[in-house]
Amino acid sequence: MHIVACFKVVPDDQDITINSDDTLNYSKARPIVSTYDLNAIEGAAQFVSCSCSGSDLSALTVGASEIDDSKMKKNVLSRGPEALYMVADDSLAAADAYQTARALAAALAKIGPFDLVVCGDGSADVYAQQVGIQLGEMLGLPNVNAVRSLALEGDVLVVERGLEDEVETLALTLPAVISVTSDVALPRICSMKEILAAGKKPVTIWGTADLAIEVPAATLEVKDIKAPKPAPRKKEMFDDSDAGIADFAKSISQVLR
Amino acid sequence: MKIFVLAERDKAIRKLCAGARRLADQVELVVLNERQITPGVADKTWVVPVPADSMAEDALDTIQALLASEKPDMLFVEPTRRMKLMTGRLAARLGTSVVTDVLTIEDAGVSAMYFGGIAHRHVEAVGALAILAIGPGVFGDAVASGTDAVVTLDYVAPAKPITRRSVTAIENSGVDLTAAKRVVGAGRGIAAEEDLAMVRDFAAAVGAELGCTRPLVEAEHWLPRELYIGVSGLMLSPDVYIAVGISGQTQHTVGIDRSGTVIAINKDKNAPIFNQADYGLVADLYKALPKLIEQFK
Amino acid sequence: MAEDRFDAIIVGAGIAGCVAAYKLATEGLAVLVIERGNYAGAKNMTGGRIYAHSLEKVIPGFADEAPVERKITHEKISLMTSDSNFTVDFTADALGVAGQDSYSVLRGVFDQWLAEKAEKAGAEFIYGIRVDDLIVRDGRVGGVIAGEDELEAEITILADGVNSLLGQKLGLVTEPPAHQIAVGAKELIRLSPEMIEDRFQCNPGEGAAWLFAGDATHGRIGGGFLYTNEDTISLGVVATLSDLVKGDKPIYQMLEELMNHPAIRPLVKGGTLVEYSGHLVPEGGYGMLPRLYGDGVLVVGDAAMLCINLGYCVRGMDFAVSSGDFAAETVIEARKAEDNSAATLKMYEEKLANSYVLEDLKTFARFPHFMESTPRIFNEYPEMIKKMMLEMFVVDGTPAAPIRKRMMPAIKEVGLLTLARDGWKGVGAL
Secondary structure: OEEEEEOOEEEOHHHOEEOOOOOEEOOOOOEEEOHHHHHHHHHHHHHHHHHOOOOEEEEEEEEOHHHOOHHHHHHHHOOOOOEEEEEEOHHHOOOOHHHHHHHHHHHHHHHOOOOEEEEOOOOOOOOOOOHHHHHHHHHOOOEEEEEEEEEEEOOEEEEEEEOOOEEEEEEEEOOEEEEEOHHHOOOOOOOHHHHHHHOOOOEEEEOHHHOOOOOOOOOEEEEEEEOOOOOOOOOEEEOOOHHHHHHHHHHHHHHHO | OEEEEEOOOHHHHHHHHHHHHHHOOEEEEEEOOHHHOOOOOOOEEEEOOOOOOOOHHHHHHHHHHHHHHHOOOEEEEOOOHHHHHHHHHHHHHHOOOOEOOEEEEEOOEEEEEEHHHOEEEEEEEOOOOEEEEOOHHHHOOOOOOOOOEEEEOOOOOOOOOOEEEEEEEOOOOOOOHHHOOEEEEEOOOOOOHHHHHHHHHHHHHOOOEEEEOHHHHHOOOOOOHHHEEOOOOEOOOOOEEEEEOOOOOHHHHOOOOOOOEEEEEEOOOOOHHHHHOOEEEEOOHHHHHHHHHHHHO | OOOOEEEEEEEOOOHHHHHHHHHHHHOOOOEEEEEOOOOOOOOOOOOOEEEOHHHHHHOOOHHHHOOOOOEEEEEEEEEEEOOEEEEEEEEOHHHHOOOOOEEEOOHHHHHHHHHHHHHHOOOEEEEOOOOOEEEEEOOEEEEEEEOOEEEEEEEEEEOOOOOOHHHHHHOOOOOOOHHHEEEEEEEEEEOOHHHHHHHOOOOOOEEEEEEEEEHHHOOOOEEEEEEEOOOEEEEEEEEEHHHHOOOOOOHHHHHHHHHHOOOOHHHHOOOEEEEEEEEEEEOOHHHHOOOOEEOOEEEOHHHHOOOEEOOOOEEOHHHHHHHHHHHHHHHHHHHHOOOOOHHHHHHHHHHHHOOHHHHHHHHOOOHHHHHHHOHHHHOHHHHHHHHHHHHHHOOOOOOOOOHHHHHHHHHHHHOHHHHHHHHHHHHHHO
8 A cells, every 4th residue: 555644834932022013033944744644644653654564655745845845755754654755846945725725736646646635734824734634635535634543444544533513434445545643653762773764765856847736826915914912911020929929919809809 | 695504403504594695695494304494594594415324425416516506606504524524526617715713704705814813814706606614603693683484405425426325423521612702722731631520520610511621622632522612612701711730722712802891810931822812811720729729619 | 784783783873883884885885873862963952162173174164064053163161159240251363273173063953964874974873762771692792682673793883972882881881970970950141143153253254152160050060051052052061960959059050050150141041941951960970981982892982981171171082082093993904804802902092091082081081089078169169150240340549558468368268388288289280
């Protein structure tokens, strides 16, 4: 079986700062794998090693040219995938869900036949929780989200969906596309051997010109991105002395009245 | 302007219809079974008679045809997992993208959260139909109204349905934190699960409900998902919010910054929460809470 | 080299580790560096300043390409009381001459550059993994262990910092006692480069290094420090652990108070706190040196306690560079001879002994003890200087007595004999 785990590369939001005009400053934010996608990659890796040995796992991502980052690539390849495919092209900068899904579909066509595509629960930046779903629809394959566990039974993929008020068990014929939640697996702590081996695994990098289809126009127009002005707060501070705590209690009791 | 509302649960039905009413003259509701018909919220209610043993998402083909014939300007969607699956597939078919985590709707587009609330993005849908996933809390105290016509559609079954093996309801705690006037949030400053008892005592002493930050749900599994306050959980606006042992990352504070008064207790004077609090106590919660419990009991 | 077997594995991507990796990789050896932080320098901190001479030998002209902050051209040293500060400020062209120059650095940035140099030269790096233990067979170190994972190497270089747990596991290093370890805390405060140049009277690209004794540590052994970086200043306090615990002020509080000292406050006014960090510093000097080598193993940098603090001069990074340099030379020779025994690796210690590294450590061996046994440096002497200076500079209308007469009371308070004895001891230790 051939499994493909899709992930998104985003700037590390811990290092995003705010400019004086409230726009975001990404200059110190390194490209990293979006947090929940690490769970998806791990879920796919565990599925491969437990359920269908002899199968292989590839990782796939699309984005602007800066996603081609050596530390990030090494990180992904330390976590189970045997190969990494990237479509790194500035025309995909800030691609919306529809554009991203189309680019992924085109890349998958180039990679070759697959049995299962695993996507994450939502990216750290937009968190639309949508790309995997759009991708499955575009490919015309069985397609579900909220998957928290998966297992192979013969040639059918049995998945458990964790929904708001219920748990649903479905049987999907393959090939299929699933979007998994972070419950599916905890990202591994990579071993030294895995990290060393990562450097030797194949990485294929394409531009959009290499894909069979054109990336479609944006379906959402982004007008601006601004940090919100926080609600003004009193910011009255108290220390941990007995007097401080007593004053604090007095102030808040007035509010609680 | 005509706005369609697609929702699974009662609260979202009411709130999204109320929100739609603020913006449009024509508000129409789409429900996936007759039980969800709700009077007084929409001008027309379209019922998709999804068979009892089918997945709710199987309503997709029926809904797609409905939208094609009725051509609303906007579709408000409750952001449940099932609705996200269905509208994501719909968006792929229509050549658009669903805007999620919508915060406000203006003439020139909508604003939605970015990086969990670090910023807001203003976006406008390019196509004819804007699909917006909106949490019910966004519309505050908007009031719904409607003339209540009901139409039951002909169900179009999916060509290749997915086999469903089972569906089991889960026990939810039943607590609706969004209705609480006072909430105490517990964060990573709590070292062990047993210590939550002390925080509960404090919450009880000040007449508040207990909520928490994401790590206590996802990493530690000390509290159920419904109590998680933050960007992909609850967005609250209580009168009083007291953050105990919470550092104040944006992903959490977006869930509480519309509170009336914000109070914080943290032993780190540089914790970001203090920038967003009206009253801040820099103290070890293990020392401060017992004293405060005594005071407020 | 067999798959996953290295000529050298280096534990720690600090200055000593990266310099060793750079030299070994340049020579074509298979070398791996394992760093527990997520990037080189993540776990490191300096005041601080690097004396450039030793890195200049390894990477000539490094200051032109490395992300150094400012070339230090003002050397300042102060005796501080709670309400006064006596400073000697020395500046000279000679301070900036290549080969004898020094630069303020920020380790998170600087170490990453050094690691990149090593990586470009062919060294492999693993980040985010802590080496828990060493492979030891018949007393010979054969590689590293992290969790259940093992990697083999002909020679393992311990560059794992001031509290080398691996060195301790091997019995080469003993856990440093509290009087030979200091703890330092600093704040990085952002100011514009122009403000820094104005306030510290230096040209663009140049800066000041400033050490304070006395009130900065509330009379405890240690000192305050201030280094100018490109667009931040590093303001901090270092105090010897054993002495610190005798007092009642924790170090972060000392730092807060230093920031608010009347002599310091105007210098940081308008600045924003960017980062707060802390670190341990080995301060025992020559007397606390561990065993530097064994079968299959070498110890470099802070792990080898190669640091001195002379009050007016603090050095660790230049020693670290040289130790990494000598360790690499030793490994190269040992691999040629295909011999990783202690007898061959002894060459490393010999190189250190024949260089300024151990010579300087020996020369100043008595200084830590002098500081420990002369708390007057941090208490009475700053007070004495303050009183003397007040006598000299204050004009208040009372008839003036000759300077000599005015100054004597302050000196007599300390005691002429004590002053003489301390002076003698101090000069002897330096």
